[in-house]
Amino acid sequence: MSVDAKFIGKEYGPLTYEIGKEKIKEYAKAIKNPDPHYMDDDFAKSTPYGGIIAPPTFAVVYAGMLAEPFFMDPELELNLFMLVHGEQEFEFFEVVKPGDVITSRGTIVNIENKEKLDVVTLEGLSTNQDGKPVCKATFTFVIRK
Amino acid sequence: MPKKNIADVSVGDIFSAAEEVDKYRTVYYAGASGDFNPIHIDPEFGQMVGLGGVILHGLCTFGFMSKTVTDWLGDPGALKDIKCRFAKPVHLGDTITTEATVTAIDGNRVNLDLKVVNQDSAEVLSMASAVAEL
Numbered sequence: 001m002s003v004d005a006k007f008i009g010k011e012y013g014p015l016t017y018e019i020g021k022e023k024i025k026e027y028a029k030a031i032k033n034p035d036p037h038y039m040d041d042d043f044a045k046s047t048p049y050g051g052i053i054a055p056p057t058f059a060v061v062y063a064g065m066l067a068e069p070f071f072m073d074p075e076l077e078l079n080l081f082m083l084v085h086g087e088q089e090f091e092f093f094e095v096v097k098p099g100d101v102i103t104s105r106g107t108i109v110n111i112e113n114k115e116k117l118d119v120v121t122l123e124g125l126s127t128n129q130d131g132k133p134v135c136k137a138t139f140t141f142v143i144r145k
Numbered sequence: 146m147p148k149k150n151i152a153d154v155s156v157g158d159i160f161s162a163a164e165e166v167d168k169y170r171t172v173y174y175a176g177a178s179g180d181f182n183p184i185h186i187d188p189e190f191g192q193m194v195g196l197g198g199v200i201l202h203g204l205c206t207f208g209f210m211s212k213t214v215t216d217w218l219g220d221p222g223a224l225k226d227i228k229c230r231f232a233k234p235v236h237l238g239d240t241i242t243t244e245a246t247v248t249a250i251d252g253n254r255v256n257l258d259l260k261v262v263n264q265d266s267a268e269v270l271s272m273a274s275a276v277a278e279l
Binding site for chain 2: 023026027029030031032033035037038047049053055056057060061064065084085086087088089090091092095138
């Protein structure tokens, strides 16, 4: 069964996520990235950022939260057993720091029905507590039929 | 590692780095990312669905690719855009190598083509590229 293209434009969220310093360190260790910008308070104080910052791809945590309401959307009826993550893009506008409160909104920007598969693109826009955009995340999922 | 100076970057510059996918990587990544999909943490499930065991989270491989770029930049905040297609599953024990090539420089903007392969030279991420501002 195909994903109905009428759902282009459907929105998810807003979801909020408060950035924690220890969570940043945990994530940086998990991707084997001990960059002192993420791990070393003393070093980080000496940078133009004035303290620890999150790795750019920490967006998978705060923007990735949008995947849950999207996957679980009863209207979409996604076949999760046939779904794979096809493509990913992140655009970064501002660095993310501990204490930031990030609000993310998701929109289905494209649904393509092909012969053997559907391609669904979810775009997440995340802003910080000052209303500044920090990241645009584009998740493309492929669902085999 | 200080921030790279744009004056020291030329079109055609190439750099690379490799990461080993150790036995417990998917467990660490599941905890840190919140992605507990059984294909990443349950070897029996991975066998059952024909993956030959657990596979690494695509976004963890994406993280390795990003690290190669941000290490070279010397400033994670200089990375402005990064993308890829997930081409092939990554298994425990694989070694993932990211090779980056500077393809264009426009003012302080640097475009990079990225090639991400496993130990058999098979592309695990394809159509990968990044943009940085130095």
